[in-house]
Amino acid sequence: MVDGPLAVEAIDLVKDFGATRAVDGVSLSVPTGSIYGLLGPNGAGKTTTLRMLLGIIDPSSGNRRVLGRSRPLDAAEEIGYLPEERGLYPAMHARDAIAFMGALRGMALREARRRADELLTEYGLGEWAKKPIRNLSKGMAQTVQLLGTIIHKPRLIVLDEPFSGLDAINQARLEERIRSEAREGATIIFSTHVIAHAERLCERIAIIAKGKVAFDGRVDEARARLRPIVRLQTREREGPWRSAIPAGSRTEGSTFVFELPESGPEPLLKALIDGGAGIEALAIERPGLHDAFVAIAGESAAAAMAQEKPQ
Amino acid sequence: MRKLLRGAFVIGRRDFAATVLSKTFLFFLLGPLFPLLFGGIFGGIGASVASQREKPVVAVVASPSDFAPLASARERLADAIDDEKLVRLERFDPQGGSTDQQTRLLASREPPVLAVLTGVPAQPHLTGAIDPDGVTAHQVQLLLADAKETQPSSTVAVTHTDTASGSLSNDRAATGQVGQTVLFFLTLLLSTMLLSQVVEEKSNKIVEVVAAALPIESLFVGKLFAMLAASVLGLLVWTAAVAAVIASLKQGGLAALPPPAIGWPAFLTLAVVYFALNYLLLGAVFLTIGAQASTVREVQTLSMPVTFAQVVIFGFAATTAASPNSAGAIAAAIFPLSSPLAMIARGAQEADIWPHVAAILWQILWVAVILRVGSRLFRKTVLKSGPSRSWWRMRRT
Numbered sequence: 001m002v003d004g005p006l007a008v009e010a011i012d013l014v015k016d017f018g019a020t021r022a023v024d025g026v027s028l029s030v031p032t033g034s035i036y037g038l039l040g041p042n043g044a045g046k047t048t049t050l051r052m053l054l055g056i057i058d059p060s061s062g063n064r065r066v067l068g069r070s071r072p073l074d075a076a077e078e079i080g081y082l083p084e085e086r087g088l089y090p091a092m093h094a095r096d097a098i099a100f101m102g103a104l105r106g107m108a109l110r111e112a113r114r115r116a117d118e119l120l121t122e123y124g125l126g127e128w129a130k131k132p133i134r135n136l137s138k139g140m141a142q143t144v145q146l147l148g149t150i151i152h153k154p155r156l157i158v159l160d161e162p163f164s165g166l167d168a169i170n171q172a173r174l175e176e177r178i179r180s181e182a183r184e185g186a187t188i189i190f191s192t193h194v195i196a197h198a199e200r201l202c203e204r205i206a207i208i209a210k211g212k213v214a215f216d217g218r219v220d221e222a223r224a225r226l227r228p229i230v231r232l233q234t235r236e237r238e239g240p241w242r243s244a245i246p247a248g249s250r251t252e253g254s255t256f257v258f259e260l261p262e263s264g265p266e267p268l269l270k271a272l273i274d275g276g277a278g279i280e281a282l283a284i285e286r287p288g289l290h291d292a293f294v295a296i297a298g299e300s301a302a303a304a305m306a307q308e309k310p311q
Numbered sequence: 312m313r314k315l316l317r318g319a320f321v322i323g324r325r326d327f328a329a330t331v332l333s334k335t336f337l338f339f340l341l342g343p344l345f346p347l348l349f350g351g352i353f354g355g356i357g358a359s360v361a362s363q364r365e366k367p368v369v370a371v372v373a374s375p376s377d378f379a380p381l382a383s384a385r386e387r388l389a390d391a392i393d394d395e396k397l398v399r400l401e402r403f404d405p406q407g408g409s410t411d412q413q414t415r416l417l418a419s420r421e422p423p424v425l426a427v428l429t430g431v432p433a434q435p436h437l438t439g440a441i442d443p444d445g446v447t448a449h450q451v452q453l454l455l456a457d458a459k460e461t462q463p464s465s466t467v468a469v470t471h472t473d474t475a476s477g478s479l480s481n482d483r484a485a486t487g488q489v490g491q492t493v494l495f496f497l498t499l500l501l502s503t504m505l506l507s508q509v510v511e512e513k514s515n516k517i518v519e520v521v522a523a524a525l526p527i528e529s530l531f532v533g534k535l536f537a538m539l540a541a542s543v544l545g546l547l548v549w550t551a552a553v554a555a556v557i558a559s560l561k562q563g564g565l566a567a568l569p570p571p572a573i574g575w576p577a578f579l580t581l582a583v584v585y586f587a588l589n590y591l592l593l594g595a596v597f598l599t600i601g602a603q604a605s606t607v608r609e610v611q612t613l614s615m616p617v618t619f620a621q622v623v624i625f626g627f628a629a630t631t632a633a634s635p636n637s638a639g640a641i642a643a644a645i646f647p648l649s650s651p652l653a654m655i656a657r658g659a660q661e662a663d664i665w666p667h668v669a670a671i672l673w674q675i676l677w678v679a680v681i682l683r684v685g686s687r688l689f690r691k692t693v694l695k696s697g698p699s700r701s702w703w704r705m706r707r708t
Contacts, residue, residue, distance in 0.1 A: 073526060081519075083516065086516060089329070089517065101520060104321055
C-alpha cells in the first residue's frame with residue numbers, strides 16, 4: 001500500500017512481441033519523490049516495462065499514468081531517461097550533446113548550453129566541453145549522457161541499468177547524484193540486476209521475474225518476508241538446550257544457524273540459558289535484500305542475476 | 312502539433328548543422344560541379360582535337376576555272392546550311408590517266424578522300440565509297456546545279472519574328488522536359504541520402520532517447536527538412552554556377568531559353584516548390600525504407616532498387632510531358648510520386664495556375680500521409696511498439 005501521490009502507476013501492463021510475452025500483467029506504484037528500484041535478471045522484462053512507462057512503446061494491454069498523464073509523451077519535458085544502451089553522436093561536442101538532450105526536453109538551446117557548461121564544470125569535465133564525444137573515454141561519455149538526462153531538472157528520472165560499465169568511483173558518484181536528485185524532490189526509477197545498488201539506494205523496489213512482478217513494496221517489507229537469522233555458538237554441544245533450536249537449522253563449523261522462532265528472542269534465550277547451553281556468542285541478523293530476493297523470486301532468478309556481468 | 316514541430320525543429324537543426332558544418336559537405340557542394348569542370352576541360356580538348364583532325368573531302372579533279380563556280384556554289388549553300396554539315400570540296404589538277412588518279416586520290420590520307428568528282432562541268436561523275444542516294448551524292452548534285460547559275464535567281468526577303476505557334480509549342484515542351492529532367496536528377500542526387508539518415512540514430516542508440524522525448528514523427532519530419540535545407544543550400548550554389556556557365560556560353564544567358572507558358576518568374580517559383588515537394592515525397596518514402604535498415608550495408612543494398620524506382624517514376628512523368636492534357640499526363644499528375652514532375656512540365660506549356668495550387672495541396676497531403684505511415688511503421692517494426700499482429704494477418708481479419 002502506497003501513501004501519498006504517485007509519480008508513476010502501472011496497471012496490468014502486458015507486452016507481447018510476436019508469440020513471446022515479455023511483460024505479463026505488471027502493476028507498479030511509484031510514490032512521488034522516492035527512489036524506486038526495478039530488480040530482476042536480464043530478460044525479466046525490466047527494460048520493456050520502462051519503455052512502456054516512457055511511451056517509447058505502447059503496451060499490448062493495460063494502463064499507465066506518468067506524472068498524472070495517461071500519455072507519457074505529454075510529460076516528456078518533465079522526464080529524464082538514461083537508456084541501457086548508451087548513445088551519443090560521436091562528432092558532437094560534449095557540451096552540445098548535453099544541450100541537445102536538453103533541447104529535446106524543451107529547453108531553449110542557449111539556456112541548455114549554459115547549463116551544460118555548468119554541469120560539465122561541476123563534474124570536472126569543463127575542459128572537455130568542446131571536445132568531440134569520440135575523443136572522450138567511455139566513463140566520460142557515460143557521464144555526459146547522465147548530465148544530458150538531468151540537464152532540464154526533470155521531476156522523474158528513469159535510469160536503465162545506470163551503473164553498467166562504470167568503475168567503482170563513478171558508481172559511487174552516480175549513487176550520490178541519485179540521492180542528491182531525490183533530495184531535491186525528483187522521483188527516481190532505476191533498473192538493476194545488482195542487488196547491492198538497490199539495497200543502498202532504494203526505499204521501494206519491485207522484483208520482476210519472467211515478466212511478472214513478484215514483489216512491489218518497501219525494502220524493509222521485502223526483508224520482513226524472511227525471519228531474522230540467529231547465529232549461535234555454545235560451549236556445550238549437547239544438552240536440554242538443544243530442544244530450543246528449531247528443526248531445519250544448519251551448522252557452519254561450530255555455529256548453529258537458524259531462523260528466529262516466531263515467539264521472539266526472549267523465550268529462545270531463556271531456553272538456552274536454562275538448558276545449560278553455555279552461550280559464547282549469539283547474533284540475530286536481519287536478512288539482506290539478496291536473501292529476500294532469493295525467497296521472493298526463487299533460486300533460479302537469483303542464480304541468473306549472479307551469472308550476469310558484474311558491475 | 313506544436314510539440315511535433317518543436318521536436319522536428321530540434322532534430323532538424325542538429326542534422327542541418329551536422330551536415331553543413333562537416334568537411335564532407337564541401338565535397339557534396341563540389342560534386343555536381345566536377346562534371347561541369349571535366350566537361351569543360353575534355354569538351355575543349357575534344358573540340359580542339361576535332362578541329363585539328365582533317366575531315367573527309369570530295370576531291371574535285373578540275374581546272375581552277377571549272378572549279379570556281381562549284382566553290383562559289385558551296386559558299387552560297389553554306390550560308391543556308393551549317394558549314395559543318397556541308398560536303399567539303401578540294402580541287403586537284405587533272406593528271407594523265409584519270410583512273411589512276413582516282414585510285415591514288417581514294418587511297419590518300421592527306422586529306423582523307425570520300426569520293427572523287429571528275430568531268431566537271433559537262434559530264435560530272437562521282438566515284439567513291441558513297442551511297443548513290445546518300446547525302447554526299449545529293450549535296451554534290453545540288454552544288455553542280457547551283458554552279459550552272461552565275462547568279463542566284465532571286466533573293467528571298469526574310470522578316471524575323473521572336474515566336475511562331477509551330478515553334479513555340481515545341482520550345483515549351485522542351486522547357487518542360489528540361490524542367491522535369493533537372494528536377495529528377497536533383498532529387499535523384501539528393502533524396503537517396505535520406506536512406507541512411509535514421510541508421511545514424513539507430514547505430515548510435517540515440518533513437519531511444521529521442522523516442523522517449525518526442526513523437527517519432529518529429530524525428531522523420533526534422534530529418535526530412537534538415538536534408539531539404541542542406542539540399543537547397545547546395546542548389547543555390549549549383550544554380551549560381553550553372554547560370555554563370557550558361558551566361559558565359561550563350562548570348563542572352565537564361566533569358567535566351569524558350570519561355571514557359573506561365574512566364575519565367577512563376578515557372579522558376581514553381582520549379583523550387585515542386586523540387587521541394589518532389590524531394591519531400593520521395594524523401595519521405597526513402598526515409599521510411601531506410602529506417603527499416605539496421606546497417607549501412609543494408610542501406611547500400613537498398614540504394615539500387617530505390618534508384619530504379621525513381622527512374623521508373625521519372626519515365627512515367629516524362630512520357631507525358633509533351634501533352635499535358637492527355638490521360639497519361641493527368642494520371643502522372645495525380646499519382647503522388649510523379650505529380651511534381653508532371654506538373655512542372657505542365658507549367659511550361661499551360662498558363663493556368665489553379666491546377667498547380669491543387670497539385671501542391673495534394674502533394675503536401677501525401678507528404679503528411681507518407682510520414683505518418685512511415686513513423687508508425689518505424690514504431691512498429693523498429694521500436695517494436697503497437698499491435699503484435701503482422702500486416703498480412705491484419706488484412707485478413
